[in-house]
Amino acid sequence: MTTQDLTKFCTQVRRDIINMTADAESGHPGGSLSAVELMSAAFCTQMRVNPKNPHDPDRDRFVLSKGHACPCYYAVLGELGFFPKEEFHTFRQLHSMLQGHPDAKKVPGVDASTGSLGQGMSIAVGMALGAKSQGKDTKVFAMCGDGESQEGQIWEAFMAAAHYKLDNLTVLFDNNGLQIDGSNDQVMSLGDLAAKLRAFGLDVIELSDGNNIEAVVRALETPATAGKPRCILGHTVKGKGVSFMENQAGWHGKAPNEEQRRQALAELEGK
Secondary structure (H helix, E strand, O other): OOHHHHHHHHHHHHHHHHHHHHHHOOOOHHHHHHOHHHHHHHHHHHOOOOOOOOOOOOOOEEEEOOHHHHHHHHHHHHHHOOOOHHHHHHOOOOOOOOOOOOOOOOOOOOOOOOOOOOOHHHHHHHHHHHHHHOOOOOOEEEEEEOOHHHOHHHHHHHHHHHHOOOOOEEEEEEEOOEEOOEEHHHHHOOOOHHHHHHHOOOEEEEEOOOOOHHHHHHHHHOOOOOOOOEEEEEEOOOOOOOOOOOOOHHHOOOOOOHHHHHHHHHHHHOO
């Protein structure tokens, strides 16, 4: 995809997120919107996946550790053709495959069921270690959030990734600075994240604008350092792309009403 194609793709993903959460009258738009460029760039420019064969044993893997951001995940998968986009309208409804957290048994393209925050990174480390032990060239991409990184298990996973020299693992760190109860600094400061991640043995590429698709693609195209897991630390905007949602913790887990849906879609129409 060209940069223009990717920009259009990201805008459509944002529209899908707004429509899914508005239709369901529930969900997590804020952290889904902040994650769009990091996730879209990984799937569209880096990952070896085939929507027609989602269970290909030689595919690359993706783990959404911040599982509540699944509207972004579903939108990316749907736009790439893993399942019909008509399914978007069933988001969070009884018996739908698109539940409030991703289910690997139900959703084509989902490699791990996640939702309990802090656990997804450990799953990704296990996948990367398994691929290494089998001599496979599988790449594993895992997205985590800053709020969940207040949990110790995330850091244990990073420590294990460095110990086992998992250079087939790329961490996509969505650092939007906000969580359900307010800012990270108010709840539990993460300090100097880049320095902390490097101290735990990760090869860190820090992006001042993690919602700049060109910058994200360049970071992902940077060759990994042999023997070191990689981290793309993107400083993002919660609610990115919708003016009244941007940098507002209140939009962590609140769906837009019909008037707000129309306003959000109108804003995205011009992008």
